[in-house]
Amino acid sequence: MHTPTASDRWITAARRTAVGVAAAPFALATAMTLVDSYRRRGKRRAVSFPTDPPATVPVGDGDVTTYTFGTDLYDDMLAAIDGARRQVLFETYIWKGDTTGQRFKTALEAAAERGVEVYCIYDSFANLVVSPRFKRFPPTIKVLRYPVYAAGWRPFDLRRYGRDHRKILVVDDAVGFLGGYNIGDAYATEWRDTHVRITGPGVWDLKRAFADFWNLNRRRRIRASERPLLLETASTWEPTIRIHRNVPRLWMFPIRSMYLEAFARASRNIWMTTAYFLPDQDFVDALTQAAERGVDVRLLIPAKSNHVVADWISRGYFSQLLRSGVRILRYRDAMVHAKTATIDGRWATVGTANVDRLSLQGNFEINVEIIDPGLASALEDVFRLDESNSLELTRSEWEARDIYRRFTEFVLNPLRPLL
Template sequence: MGRRRSSGGDRLDSLRAVLRRVVLTLVGVPFVVAIAMSLVDSYRRRGKRTPEFPTRRPHTVEVGDGAITTYTFGRDLYEDMLEAIAGARRQVLFETYIWKGDATGERFKAALVAAADRGVEVFVIYDAFANLVVSPAFKHFPSSVKVVRYPIYSAGWRFFDLRRYGRDHRKILVVDDEVGFVGGYNIGSAYETEWRDTHVRITGPAVWDLKRAFADFWNLHRRRRLRGTERPLLLETASTWEPRVRVQRNVPRLWMFPIRAMYIEAINRASRNIWMTQAYFLPDEDFIEAVKNAARRGVDVRLLLPLKSNHIVADWVSRGYFSQLLDAGVRILRYRDAMVHAKTATVDGTWSTVGTANIDRLSLQGNYEINVEVIDEDFARELEAIFEVDQAHCLELTSGEWEARDLHRKFTELVLAPLRPLL
């Protein structure tokens, strides 16, 4: 009996060992391949300059009791942001995900410090993880500038609490309750001239929503991270609502993720066209089904993506969706020569959104994000005009071209598929 049990136990141990090796292979291989691809791609990109790409001059449309200006070139945006900071009289709220310590980053830092020196209240938020490679000296501010450095690890002992793992991926500037900026642009010299992104400048009642979004994040995370004071950022909340402009924000700490629902609702209501520009496209199955169903019912669905983004693994994982999208009738447009980092969409010439959230699981169900939702025909028309300029700089992917891709490409997509739920 003892020998039988020992034999049975050996077989069970062998089976467990085999299962462990299989699991480790299935989980480990995609990560190893992803790391190798990223390193090779990073090496190939060194020293390369981005060719010029078409852009549209800043354009302003009246929306309700305010106005919205669109920016598609970083230099135009940065000039207006720095001008707004230079003209601040009472308060500046500045939040960014990436803030490079280069010449452009220094210009923004100098403008913020100068504002604080002349008596303006200056509040700054940046994400520590996104700026790991930035010099510590650059991240040192005088005491006149109040700073929250969103930590690399914020869960503390609550490592089991998934609400505490999201990154601060937002980009916001609010000056004197009068003007607000929000969109996809981070701060850095490369973004100023080499990336195609979209940002908006907002005036009117919607500025208060941007200010509330900043203040709520500041008050939620200021404890133990703010030098010299525990004072919350208080607001005199305006009673005016702007029905045509809504600010949607994901707050993982409160388990709030309205941006995904906003997109799916707009897609499900579409009857004429859905034009989306996205830096990375890694949606969940419900999102994919909504897009495919829209195309099947005759909606003109166009998805504009970078031909080669700054994250090669995201590109390859995203390609795993192309077959089903093309089969459903979705047009896939790939932006060439430059990184398109915009996160925009317009539906039926009426509904539009511009913001910080990518169509991926990290943005829609993990990170702190903020998008402006606009119900206005003039603004939708402007976003459609921007889309058409970008489309002229794209290569359209056809079903025939996609099906004829090399076998090794299909194999790589298969190997990386397990990473989809993590991106």
């Protein structure tokens, strides 16, 4: 029988210590999430935050309408579905089985019953808690349920693990919607998000985006609900509107590149709103370099989001940002879920991609890039209104934070690459 030597004991102790250090961030993140979930349980409350009515500006040969309040957006989306004559393409990440979710389901069913071709896509993982009964649709509606596990027999193929985080509605050839809003009661009144409605040639690119996703992910079976979606698209396009799609299956992630190129061109201001700020170092460097060359860089994030761990990890970037002159604004009283940015009064983007690795280098996402002074001005007005409901984090306040907060940030730091 082998008697452990002092060297063996040291090796064993070192291994246990290494395992403990590696496990600590995950254990802390799990504990924080459970505690936060318990505190939130059954505590829905009325919230109040400033909003403006939908604003429409002409862009190219069409219009773009900006929505910052869910009820306004849902009313117009449902009106568009009710007015559909030929086709409805509907895609969402979360689709709650509540009153709002049922309104959309009923409208889509009614459209299909009157002969409109209706296609629906939703992410199965995001809707695991939704009643299976709600997720049953009549055969008149063609439904693609993006699977919880999409890798199949290719478990090591990282291209197959992205979620479908997109939110799109296209009706006929007339109108398209995209942005950050999911479908549900809470999003209608309790969350501050941003969506846009597009008319004109830009609608064709949204139709192509939907069809490409459907055809890439449909099952190869000969059933009406799973046949290829073929579109006769126009050969014209709107040069001021560009649709960018992250497609992990094809290893395509243009949204991150879109941001980095726009930051590099900025000369006056970069105003960005994001629900979760967990970027890679190149993204942080692009913002800090802009601030250091005199650009007015402002980052608006929730004071407290619906993901407590993401909040804590995002703070790990604050020191570098504040030192370079980036202003950090924390939105109060409500969850700000928007994914928008404006630059120099000419460039703007609205979409579904958060500033984190899951969105920029993992999920199916879609953002619209619009180069138009009118729309940029409208989104700057939205930013100013949100800023009026925010508290700015100063450098002195940040540097004065207590040891408990510094320790928590340090322990969670290794999780950055995973989010």
